[in-house]
Amino acid sequence: MHRRIVALLAGTAVALTACGGVQGGSAARDAAGFPTKPVELTVPSSAGGSSDLIGRAVARAVEKPLGTSVPVVNKPGANGAVGGKEVLGSSPDGHRLVMLFKSLMSITPLAVDDPDAIRFDQMTVVAPLTVEDYVLVVPAASPHRTVADLVGAGRLSYGTTGAGTGSQLAQALLFGAAKVDATDVPFDGGAPTITALLGSQVDAAVIQIAEAAPQVDAGALRPLAVFSEARIPFLKDVPTAKELGYDVVVDQRRFLAAPAGLAPEALATLQKAVATAQQDPRYTEFLEKNYISPWTDPADQVIPHLEAAKKGYADVIAASGITFKES
């Protein structure tokens, strides 16, 4: 008797499966008309960091022009490779986007061997988003007031926001050029790096300006140098590394990407919505308040920029003779 019921149910299952498609889940296939459901934005780093905040600001601004909700999903791991791979490996229906960063595409490959790293041909670039700059900071209690002080101190340890990040690259190049015996200590993102720095666990660290700003304002951290081409308005008394004689220019850029093969109509819809979102006064105010500049290049210039940066960094590393790759 029981068996018959089970068989009956199983029969119904087969019948129902034959007539209807499965909705929802991680592999929703229904792509007719876009968007047909919420568009999920994966931020491949932990909640609370600058990537997360930018992701949430974009998501909030893009909801209205896109006409659907845009939930943000945090998927941290391996500098963004984990979340990036997951989204880029999903079906290209436009309902899953990922915010990727320059460091993952241009710096990580120079530092970490990953035979399975994200490739440019796996993605459709939806839109460039932001440019952020890095600053070298020391704790307020540190005796060092200038970069010259710091590199003259002999052996030191420096915090980075992870292996293969701009934070690591900038310091490896700087301390490499200054021929200091310096050890990098990778942390998982900006917040733990700042924590370690505030507690003087490391002598110095390079973090993004937005992350450093509240601490610099409060006098808890002292900025020594920035890694942009020109001085930063917020830190106009802080010299660039270039002025100090170190040819180190490193920035972080973020962009939205979807899996390769995204339908042109869906891409156009998304790009239009993001363009509108970037004019949203709350979004622009958010960027200003956090010392973030918009990345104004057209979408098709994103990949060439990243490729050029990767080559440029590789050349500098080769020329400086430092060993950047995890030895």
Next chain:
Amino acid sequence: MDVIGPALAGFSVAFEPANLLYCLLGVTLGMLVGVLPGLGPAATIAVLLPITYTIEPASAIIMLAGIFYGAQYGGTITSVLLRLPGEASTVVTAIDGYQMARNGRAGAALGIAAIGSFIGGTVAILGLTFLAPLVAGAALSFGPPEYTALAVLGILLVTTLGGGSVRASLLAAAIGLLLATVGRDPIVATERFTFGSDELADGIDFVVVAMGLFGIGEILFNLEQHRGTNPKPPPIGRAWPSRQDWRDARAAVGRGSVVGFVLGVLPGGGATMSSLVAYAVEKRRAKDPSRFGKGAIEGVAGPETANNAAATSSFIPLLTLGIPANGTMAIMFGALLLHGITPGPLLIGQHPDVFWGVIDSMYVGNLLLLIMSVPLIGIFVRVLAVRTAILAPLTVLITMIGVYTVRMSVFDMLAVAVFGVLGYLMKKVGLEPGPLVLAFVLGTLLETSFRQSMRIFHGDLAGFAGRPISGVLLGAVVVIVVVAALRRRSHRKTVDNDVLAVPGPTKEP
């Protein structure tokens, strides 16, 4: 600096009718998602974040904090009734709380957890009010070497969990540490033990391990035990702790409050460590430690008080330093930023209303939880009256779907089934899941901070001894191990209390 005035002003914010409503909403919602395995408070807060854009920052944060609190308590309910710990900090509760429920004391366990949480929260808020700047500074002196020492101490305490033998717990902990290394290396991102699987590159999710080993493992084990019989459900008993329960537990609540407040301040792993330390303290202080693992009320009261106190004091680094202590705090950080408020050293001066509003809202949230729990516990414990034959499939169903919702992954569902079988096998051979799960949680912290320390020390192991806090902590580890070894030796001369080594059928000395 006057703290009383602004602190009281914060209460006037928290007690506004609209804010009370948001708080109630948050707490209720939190309790619901806490009861469902998988959907944690962090995910819920992230989902609700867009809704809060349109309301006042203080109200938004009050609601989100309510979710955080409610979820903590919801997790306790499933830990006690169904042995499903949804959060790392309630794993310890699942050990004695579940046994209490089997003994007809579910109401007492849940009640003491509610009371303990309220008291722990209160103590932590008082501490936060008067000691925040001091404690925040102390948190900063915890660098990678201190975390390494703390995690080592944690792993050691893990072996005191429950009623199993030390050897068995140690093996379980080692398995947990090994499982924690699956996935990308936290420092250089090399894939380890992933067998080329992308799902494993992320590492294994805590929820998968905990739900599988505890929940599913227990159900599979009971299937076999009760084969053919329809077991009597455990008695429901009183829906609230008795006077005697309170007398037994009040010292544990007091100690748990202090332990939780102190450890909760440490970013990363504070709440889990505090529940673990509170449990170990209670077991050590007990006249008869063998009651632990079999339904000792102190084993619920201490850790539950501690994790709630820790949850409150984890706001200290966020609000005074701008450093989120855990995933949920990180989302709160984001919520504040999106409302145009930057948590950091300057917050208390720039936005005292938000600072105290948030703090006081937690107080209100705890009070609401306590009031709500009086009628709710009576309802929740009725779950136990459901026949096992019906309750088991429903529990399995909620677990499977809940695990799927963590990251929409069928792989995780398969994994939870596999861990269920592992949990069943462990129970068959007398290994407890608690040490494995907690070692799994502490494993990543231990490895990361150890490797960071070695870089800071330029490879010199003696560096750990050269720093006051890590030196003292590691000294404590050594002392505990030596004392335990000596005590066992002297014991063995008279009565052998290592269960595994006893050849005969005697279980207790």
Next chain:
Amino acid sequence: MDQEQEEVQEEVQEQVTAPAGRSRTTAVAAVVSLAVGLLAGWTAWGMRVGTLSEPGPGLWPLVVSVVMVLSSVALLVAAGHATESDPFTRGSAVVLLGAVSLLAYAWAFERIGFEIPTALLLMLWLTVIGKEPLLTSLLVTVGATAAAYLLFVVALGVSLPRLIAF
């Protein structure tokens, strides 16, 4: 009252507590974890252990493997006086059935939506494993499946794979 409660407690203890080691199964478990520990250690060695100042990805897994091997050996030594016989019984077949049903459930979940596998899983557990009367089982199955749908899909807005969409 206390006496009574203690009796209940002991009764329950006897029911739920596994034979605390001492058996052949403990020895088998120790041998299995010993083997896993050795294998993991060997794999970790191949991942580049590095040095203490520059620890590689393999160092920590290697340390853990060593701990695992040592504790397995300790357990094996302790279990050496095995007296009890194998506690696996015919009842273990139900466990196998339960576990396989969960795997099948997961397998079918995204393929045919969650409703039918859920109903099948519940029916199997209620009738075959739980020996509940048919009517009760059907009612519980329908009720629980609908409740799961309402709770997760409608109330919480979780995107479960499903056949029925609104």
